[in-house]
Ligand code: SF4
């Protein structure tokens with residue numbers, strides 16, 4: 118079997134907000150949404166090696182090789198993020214390529230301190246063959262098989278994709294960013310039919326761990342479309358976690374910087390609309406920046 122590799126933007130050795138318990142999180146590069154509110158827009162596209170970021174690097178950590186590819190020398194990089202700021206392509210030259218074996222070794226180093234791993238993004242499921250091989254290796258390794266394997270997803274993967282990873286999958290966190298097609302299309306560039314189908318399918322096989330609802334005052338529509346939203350949530354399992362996400366400006370670029378941030382007061386209003394209409398536990402943001 119060919120060993121798969123993944124393009125990785127970042128690895129967090131410990132996180133307590135990316136699934137249950139303490140988790141090692143692998144953020145994969147590339148996304149099939151183009152959210153106006155994205156907090157990490159440099160993770161959306163793969164670098165096209167245009168070279169625009171190279172000359173501005175203050176430490177000469179970027180260069181162009183003999184094949185016209187931009188090469189990043191991590192040892193020279195000070196992580197000033199100038200290259201990310203100037204990239205016209207919503208990308209980054211600071212991307213790692215990891216094989217499944219590389220990551221298994223890393224997970225083994227952390228195995229006593231974590232309850233599982235989460236693959237996130239970008240949109241992790243764009244690199245599904247890699248995820249399947251990684252999860253399979255975790256579950257079949259006696260030193261790692263106690264770890265849970267989660268995916269943080271925008272929900273755009275079709276059911277056939279979920280079925281391929283299902284044997285090794287413990288749970289999924291799915292974002293729902295808007296209810297009406299026009300709003301969802303405007304906000305992320307794609308419709309939400311597949312997202313809602315994923316939510317329903319994952320719930321039916323017991324793999325939907327968390328449903329994340331985005332609230333952008335006056336822009337997203339989950340508060341104004343509450344009855345339809347509640348109807349969906351009431352079909353989902355009782356032990357599902359419903360997490361409310363408050364739009365903030367951190368990392369955001371473009372027109373969304375002009376949008377009103379979601380205050381704690383506004384989030385409390387949304388929470389009050391929802392609480393009492395659904396039986397699942399609701400988690401609120403802890404930080405508003
Ligand atoms: S983040 Fe690193 S590679 Fe990018 S401009 Fe700064 S020093 Fe150069």
Ligand code: SF4
Pocket residue numbers: 163164165166167168169170171187200203204205206207208209210
């Ligand atoms: S990171 Fe962006 S600016 Fe730099 S080479 Fe890649 S696409 Fe061009």
